[in-house]
Amino acid sequence: MNVFGAFKNLVIGRARNFSDKRIFHNMSLVALLAWVGLGADGLSSSCYGPEAAYLALKSHTYLSLFVALASVLTIVVVCASYSQIIEQFPTGGGGYLVASKLLSPTLGVISGCALIGDYILTIALSISSGADAAFSMLPPELLKYKISCSVGVIVFLTLLNLRGVKESVILWVPVFFVFVGTYTFAIVWAISAHFGELPGIVSGVATDVRSSYLDPHIGLLGLFAVLLRAYSLGAGTYTGIEAVSNGLNTLREPRVQTGKRTMVYMAVSLSFVVGGLLLAYLLYHVEHVPGKTLNAILFEKISAGWPATLGKGFVIAAMVSSAALLVIAAQTGFFGGPRVLANMAVDRWMPTRFATLSDRLVTQNGVIIMGVAALLLVLCTGALVEKLVILYSINVFITFSLSQLGMVRHWWQVRAKEPGWKKKISVNGFGLLLTGGILVLLCVAKFFEGGWITLVVTGALVGVAFWVKNHYRQTQKKLHRLNELVAAALADDAIVQEKIPPPCDANARTAVFLVNGFNGLGLHTLLAVVRMFPKVYQNFVFVQVGVLDAGNFKGADEVENLRDYSRQEVQRFVTYMGKRGFYSEAHFALGTDIVEEAANLCRDIAEKFPQAQFFAGQLVFKDESFATRWLHNHTVFELQRRLYQNGRAMLILPIQV
Numbered sequence: 001m002n003v004f005g006a007f008k009n010l011v012i013g014r015a016r017n018f019s020d021k022r023i024f025h026n027m028s029l030v031a032l033l034a035w036v037g038l039g040a041d042g043l044s045s046s047c048y049g050p051e052a053a054y055l056a057l058k059s060h061t062y063l064s065l066f067v068a069l070a071s072v073l074t075i076v077v078v079c080a081s082y083s084q085i086i087e088q089f090p091t092g093g094g095g096y097l098v099a100s101k102l103l104s105p106t107l108g109v110i111s112g113c114a115l116i117g118d119y120i121l122t123i124a125l126s127i128s129s130g131a132d133a134a135f136s137m138l139p140p141e142l143l144k145y146k147i148s149c150s151v152g153v154i155v156f157l158t159l160l161n162l163r164g165v166k167e168s169v170i171l172w173v174p175v176f177f178v179f180v181g182t183y184t185f186a187i188v189w190a191i192s193a194h195f196g197e198l199p200g201i202v203s204g205v206a207t208d209v210r211s212s213y214l215d216p217h218i219g220l221l222g223l224f225a226v227l228l229r230a231y232s233l234g235a236g237t238y239t240g241i242e243a244v245s246n247g248l249n250t251l252r253e254p255r256v257q258t259g260k261r262t263m264v265y266m267a268v269s270l271s272f273v274v275g276g277l278l279l280a281y282l283l284y285h286v287e288h289v290p291g292k293t294l295n296a297i298l299f300e301k302i303s304a305g306w307p308a309t310l311g312k313g314f315v316i317a318a319m320v321s322s323a324a325l326l327v328i329a330a331q332t333g334f335f336g337g338p339r340v341l342a343n344m345a346v347d348r349w350m351p352t353r354f355a356t357l358s359d360r361l362v363t364q365n366g367v368i369i370m371g372v373a374a375l376l377l378v379l380c381t382g383a384l385v386e387k388l389v390i391l392y393s394i395n396v397f398i399t400f401s402l403s404q405l406g407m408v409r410h411w412w413q414v415r416a417k418e419p420g421w422k423k424k425i426s427v428n429g430f431g432l433l434l435t436g437g438i439l440v441l442l443c444v445a446k447f448f449e450g451g452w453i454t455l456v457v458t459g460a461l462v463g464v465a466f467w468v469k470n471h472y473r474q475t476q477k478k479l480h481r482l483n484e485l486v487a488a489a490l491a492d493d494a495i496v497q498e499k500i501p502p503p504c505d506a507n508a509r510t511a512v513f514l515v516n517g518f519n520g521l522g523l524h525t526l527l528a529v530v531r532m533f534p535k536v537y538q539n540f541v542f543v544q545v546g547v548l549d550a551g552n553f554k555g556a557d558e559v560e561n562l563r564d565y566s567r568q569e570v571q572r573f574v575t576y577m578g579k580r581g582f583y584s585e586a587h588f589a590l591g592t593d594i595v596e597e598a599a600n601l602c603r604d605i606a607e608k609f610p611q612a613q614f615f616a617g618q619l620v621f622k623d624e625s626f627a628t629r630w631l632h633n634h635t636v637f638e639l640q641r642r643l644y645q646n647g648r649a650m651l652i653l654p655i656q657v
Contacts, residue, residue, distance in 0.1 A: 037169035041240025044329035053234030079267035081431035094246030095399035102406030118395035119337035123374035130326030158371030179321035187276030232441035338366025342550035404432035482520025499581030510539035525617035544570035
């Protein structure tokens with residue numbers, strides 16, 4: 001093993017054995033771990049969501065009780081509606097798949113691109129917020145290292161996620177439960193210690209409503225506007241809820257039940273923390289202090305009467321776990337973003353390389369692009385939460401709204417066959433009203449402050465997706481001419497006079513073809529060699545590698561189906577040449593790295609057939625550019641280089657399209 005390989009195994013981990021029957025079980029997440037990996041995004045928003053809503057009310061703090069109730073209701077409705085999405089789409093896919101299947105592919109692309117942008121912002125905002133929380137406990141002169149620290153954390157998380165989802169989640173379990181424990185204790189303590197003041201809170205709410213209503217400068221509309229603004233500014237609280245449905249294929253079987261259980265954990269914990277914090281702010285009359293978060297002020301007030309060491313230790317534990325949880329929340333971006341990219345790549349809306357898996361069975365290209373994009377965003381904004389929060393949460397509500405609309409349409413279309421359709425359409429319909437309303441409020445409130453940037457960038461990403469799709473569509477049309485060879489070959493098989501192939505002569509000249517299914521490209525290459533070198537080769541060997549990617553790596557059955565398909569496709573070449581009197585045989589393998597697997601097969605073939613000559617076809621575009629080269633793999637050139645290093649020749653036949 002070379003130095004690079006040893007370093008890779010140390011940092012990222014050794015290659016997984018996908019032939020292991022328990023690989024899916026070992027890689028999957030139980031509901032508790034899924035709650036840690038996916039629920040952290042929502043729970044971490046309690047570090048800034050409730051505070052943003054509370055401060056937006058200004059002097060009308062008692063109205064935060066309405067905001068708390070509305071927030072809890074929104075969380076419950078959105079979680080309930082996504083539980084229905086999980087039932088309807090048990091293979092995962094989330095908002096992208098829902099909008100694509102139930103509305104239209106165009107709306108699906110918009111939903112998918114919005115999610116990708118949201119996940120990038122989730123990483124950048126979570127890391128920046130965590131850095132703020134951490135550096136607020138350090139001397140001010142160290143603040144200059146905040147950006148460097150943020151960049152370092154993003155790099156670390158990127159490498160961690162290249163190891164695998166489960167590995168990246170298990171590391172954070174202790175920190176997650178320290179946060180849950182400290183915040184739960186603080187909320188329970190705050191309410192129990194001031195239980196007698198609850199009637200006064202209700203009275204204060206009534207007084208605040210009455211005074212605002214009678215104030216000619218505010219009135220009923222003004223009161224409603226204040227509540228709506230506070231409610232919308234706390235909308236970051238609901239991000240991350242959709243991540244379970246996006247990554248359902250990483251959950252433990254039975255996946256639907258595991259996903260729904262995870263949604264319950266998320267709904268209960270998030271509702272309790274958000275509603276509890278807003279009530280605790282009221283009970284302790286928390287006010288803004290420059291340089292401190294409301295949560296820090298609340299914890300200081302709660303522990304004010306405790307022994308000094310105990311009180312200080314509690315505040316430090318709560319704030320350190322808050323900062324750490326914000327870092328964990330970035331996991332949602334690394335968890336969901338690459339999966340959305342992979343799903344879109346399978347449908348050819350994004351470059352197909354985003355669907356490929358590493359030997360750790362991770363969509364590594366997606367992980368890397370999410371990390372790089374988040375890193376650039378942090379550098380461009382200077383890791384300032386004030387700038388990032390303006391861009392945040394608009395995109396996720398685009399996906400929320402489209403998903404709810406798609407489900408409403410679905411229940412209406414199947415109402416004749418679905419007995420409980422009225423209840424289900426009510427849940428998704430109410431979810432549509434809530435998420436659609438929040439989307440409008442966010443666009444209005446944030447547009448001129450910088451929210452337009454999010455919409456422009458998302459629109460540009462949608463434009464790129466359509467360009468990619470159009471390129472693949474045009475390429476497919478051009479390849480149609482090649483695929484006509486398959487029909488011609490099958491017709492020829494019906495009339496050809498079948499010959500008996502000779503026995504294997506390993507020392508005879510052998511043509512070895514790298515193929516990818518019994519298609520026009522493989523047949524064109526085969527016929528070209530037969531035409532160029534008549535009566536030169538006595539043996540014909542065909543090599544095919546079944547590539548595991550995000551589209552087929554969904555379970556043991558899917559892997560076996562791919563294995564059977566690869567075997568059958570390459571065997572068709574053997575049958576084709578055998579009927580024409582040539583000795584032929586097939587070799588196939590399954591893996592994530594087509595070059596590595598093909599090189600191993602070619603090595604074994606070369607040992608058996610000393611006079612083997614390797615051939616492969618490669619598409620050539622007249623208007624080829626860097627962009628088009630990036631959209632297509634060039635594995636044959638890499639394989640040619642590998643064979644060349646081992647002293648074996650490979651001829652690549654250009655096929656112009």
